[in-house]
Amino acid sequence: MSRVCGLLVVLLFAAAQLHAQNLSFVTCPIVRDTKTVPCWLAEYKGETYYLGNQGGVAQDFYPPQLNHDVLVEGVLAGGPRVCGGIPLRPVKTSVFPEINRACNTILPAEDAIEAPQSPPRPATGEAVSWVRSDGPADSTLYFDFDNDFLSLHTSTAVQRLAQYFQQSKASEIEIAAFRGSSKLSNGEVLTEHRDIAAARAAKVRDILIGLGVPATALKVQVVGEARTPDGINDPWSRRVTVSVKKP
Amino acid sequence: MKKLCLTLSLSICFAGLGALVTRAQVPLPQLQWFPAGAGVELPGQLTFANAGGRLGILNADGPVNTKGHPFFEPLGINGRACVTCHQPSNAMSLAVDTIRERWQATSGKDPLFAAIDGSDNPSLPQDRETSHSLLLNRGLFRVGLPWPPAQNPTPEFTVEIVRDPTGVNRDPVWGLKAARPTVSVFRRPRPVANLKYVLAPDNGPFNVKMGVLLDKDPATGKPVSMNMMADARAATLAIQAESAYRDHQEGKGQLRQDQWTRIIAFESQVYAAQVFDNGAKDLTEAGGPDGLGPLNLLQETAGVLNSPAKPVFLAFDSWKSSTEFRQSVARGNEIFLNRTFWVKDVAHINSIALGNPAKRSCAVCHNAVMSGMDRAPGWVDLGTTNYPTWTEPKTWNEPGELPVFKLTCRADARPHPYLGRVIYTSDPGRALITGKCADIGAITMGQFRGLAARAPYFSNGSAKNLRELVDYYDRRFDMGLTTQEKQDLINFLGVL
Numbered sequence: 001m002s003r004v005c006g007l008l009v010v011l012l013f014a015a016a017q018l019h020a021q022n023l024s025f026v027t028c029p030i031v032r033d034t035k036t037v038p039c040w041l042a043e044y045k046g047e048t049y050y051l052g053n054q055g056g057v058a059q060d061f062y063p064p065q066l067n068h069d070v071l072v073e074g075v076l077a078g079g080p081r082v083c084g085g086i087p088l089r090p091v092k093t094s095v096f097p098e099i100n101r102a103c104n105t106i107l108p109a110e111d112a113i114e115a116p117q118s119p120p121r122p123a124t125g126e127a128v129s130w131v132r133s134d135g136p137a138d139s140t141l142y143f144d145f146d147n148d149f150l151s152l153h154t155s156t157a158v159q160r161l162a163q164y165f166q167q168s169k170a171s172e173i174e175i176a177a178f179r180g181s182s183k184l185s186n187g188e189v190l191t192e193h194r195d196i197a198a199a200r201a202a203k204v205r206d207i208l209i210g211l212g213v214p215a216t217a218l219k220v221q222v223v224g225e226a227r228t229p230d231g232i233n234d235p236w237s238r239r240v241t242v243s244v245k246k247p
Numbered sequence: 248m249k250k251l252c253l254t255l256s257l258s259i260c261f262a263g264l265g266a267l268v269t270r271a272q273v274p275l276p277q278l279q280w281f282p283a284g285a286g287v288e289l290p291g292q293l294t295f296a297n298a299g300g301r302l303g304i305l306n307a308d309g310p311v312n313t314k315g316h317p318f319f320e321p322l323g324i325n326g327r328a329c330v331t332c333h334q335p336s337n338a339m340s341l342a343v344d345t346i347r348e349r350w351q352a353t354s355g356k357d358p359l360f361a362a363i364d365g366s367d368n369p370s371l372p373q374d375r376e377t378s379h380s381l382l383l384n385r386g387l388f389r390v391g392l393p394w395p396p397a398q399n400p401t402p403e404f405t406v407e408i409v410r411d412p413t414g415v416n417r418d419p420v421w422g423l424k425a426a427r428p429t430v431s432v433f434r435r436p437r438p439v440a441n442l443k444y445v446l447a448p449d450n451g452p453f454n455v456k457m458g459v460l461l462d463k464d465p466a467t468g469k470p471v472s473m474n475m476m477a478d479a480r481a482a483t484l485a486i487q488a489e490s491a492y493r494d495h496q497e498g499k500g501q502l503r504q505d506q507w508t509r510i511i512a513f514e515s516q517v518y519a520a521q522v523f524d525n526g527a528k529d530l531t532e533a534g535g536p537d538g539l540g541p542l543n544l545l546q547e548t549a550g551v552l553n554s555p556a557k558p559v560f561l562a563f564d565s566w567k568s569s570t571e572f573r574q575s576v577a578r579g580n581e582i583f584l585n586r587t588f589w590v591k592d593v594a595h596i597n598s599i600a601l602g603n604p605a606k607r608s609c610a611v612c613h614n615a616v617m618s619g620m621d622r623a624p625g626w627v628d629l630g631t632t633n634y635p636t637w638t639e640p641k642t643w644n645e646p647g648e649l650p651v652f653k654l655t656c657r658a659d660a661r662p663h664p665y666l667g668r669v670i671y672t673s674d675p676g677r678a679l680i681t682g683k684c685a686d687i688g689a690i691t692m693g694q695f696r697g698l699a700a701r702a703p704y705f706s707n708g709s710a711k712n713l714r715e716l717v718d719y720y721d722r723r724f725d726m727g728l729t730t731q732e733k734q735d736l737i738n739f740l741g742v743l
Binding site for chain 1: 451452453455456457458459460463589591592597598599600601602603604605606661662664665666667
């Protein structure tokens with residue numbers, strides 16, 4: 001069951017791609033005020049897309065940032081507009097670190113536009129876009145573009161793996177960290193910083209050691225070459241796989 | 248007879264200061280200044296007058312014999328004790344009014360004004376008021392931190408001195424070019440009370456804001472809150488005590504285990520909160536709000552997150568139909584909990600999963616029940632120490648009391664999320680410990696208790712009173728508070 005849950009988000013992404021269009025673009029995010037919670041939008045080629053609602057660390061969707069460009073990678077979900085935008089679902093947003101003060105649009109609340117009900121916080125182990133768990137011994141952790149930040153979901157997954165290592169008296173944990181790339185809808189290719197895979201590996205390694213896994217039990221592989229992007233599966237190229245190995 | 252003896256002995260002890268202590272929880276007589284080495288008994292409960300009313304101190308373990316007690320006795324060479332800067336009358340912190348009174352009473356000879364950190368610069372002539380201007384005007388002590396930081400010998404940014412009004416950062420002995428390069432910033436002492444709330448770690452082993460593990464207590468291996476100090480540089484009370492002994496008391500060697508054990512034992516059982524407000528009157532009467540007064544602080548559970556069932560400072564419902572002043576306090580509580588506004592460009596608030604901006608209320612960040620701190624590690628760049636990079640004219644060039652540093656981030660470092668790669672600041676905050684650009688100007692939020700007893704506010708003492716504190720938030724976040732709403736918030740904060 002957990003394997004099914006773990007695969008759900010990735011499969012949704014893939015299934016959606018059979019019938020719907022993928023969109024990848026870099027733009028200024030837009031926040032729209034509403035009577036309830038603000039919602040986040042992005043414009044591309046004259047159209048407005050709905051990304052998600054204001055959230056929190058326990059939500060799957062982490063909103064973007066004004067004053068920064070954002071990489072949007074999503075799938076046209078179909079259905080009615082949400083908060084004034086065409087919904088992208090699933091969607092990944094990656095905030096670019098450099099400041100762009102032109103990204104400063106806050107739209108006022110309008111009577112006719114309402115934010116949808118925010119989804120409930122995913123329960124522990126529930127499928128989220130940050131993590132794919134293939135059983136208790138294997139997880140794949142996903143990252144924002146050019147970022148080694150571990151979300152609450154990702155770090156919790158690492159903690160579960162450390163616990164499993166200790167409880168199962170395993171001998172080794174294999175960490176493989178990857179550098180990703182993303183093909184935008186306009187054909188442009190973005191490739192992550194050359195050291196990002198090593199940074200991700202170091203983060204995961206440090207956490208596992210901090211949680212009591214002996215450094216000698218960790219086998220780390222850093223894949224510095226980015227795969228060729230396809231504009232479809234690119235969010236899943238920015239990843240670290242962690243596998244607990246029994247003797 | 249015993250009480251008479253105590254009163255007499257204290258009268259003699261503090262006759263010169265015109266102060267007395269009492270066992271009962273009544274305001275008279277009082278001990279407004281507790282000198283190092285007083286050697287008297289600190290009662291289990293006592294109150295101190297302040298401009299807003301009266302502060303209550305509760306020693307949960309009962310009266311404290313301060314004779315020979317390492318919190319109250321000078322341990323180093325400069326005559327200071329822990330209590331020198333953590334006065335019971337000032338909610339175990341130190342109000343600027345108290346500091347000025349000490350200067351007047353002792354002509355600046357009190358150990359409080361020790362050159363090492365009670366002056367603007369240890370190289371200045373110490374008998375002059377002007378050499379202690381930051382302590383006397385803003386309640387600030389010098390905090391000299393090694394540069395580069397021990398935690399990160401290759402920091403992400405360089406430090407240049409733009410303005411150095413005290414001269415300490417360019418001083419050949421104490422400054423950035425000294426044999427032991429040091430960056431000096433100036434900060435308020437934080438209250439040593441209600442510490443179970445300050446020290447309660449977030450759930451789990453992670454700092455959810457940074458995606459890394461929380462620091463650990465080296466003695467137990469357990470995660471710590473990282474909320475104790477302005478820059479979170481000390482993980483535990485033991486580490487803090489040791490560094491305070493060395494840096495503030497100029498102690499040699501190390502504290503003995505029995506000394507820091509007693510210091511921690513005292514610090515862990517002392518509670519401070521306002522018990523009487525001139526407007527709201529008795530804050531601890533039966534049927535009143537459950538979150539007020541030190542006894543409630545003792546009884547409540549630490550580490551609880553704000554929720555509708557358990558709001559940060561619990562319910563003020565009984566005051567919604569009470570006197571006009573109490574109604575104002577209740578409205579202030581409602582504003583604190585529920586009034587949303589655009590929280591914008593706050594590093595480590597907006598830059599985490601909340602998004603920038605986020606339409607939130609005060610209580611979303613000040614979310615820990617009873618303390619008003621952040622349950623997660625709470626260092627944020629609120630904007631009190633960093634200068635907005637885009638302002639015209641360039642405000643960091645204006646004359647001022649505090650130093651200004653220009654920090655330039657390396658090209659390969661992740662920049663500060665809202666100020667970029669060149670940042671002007673009077674206190675780099677957490678970044679002086681981590682060496683990370685994203686941490687520049689990030690200061691750990693402090694607890695809200697006993698505020699009436701310990702002005703000024705913010706780590707750099709930039710808000711002289713609660714009005715200035717509320718005005719700062721109103722400006723910073725364009726909250727649009729009315730005059731009445733500001734007063735409601737001030738009244739609310741004042742009773743805590």
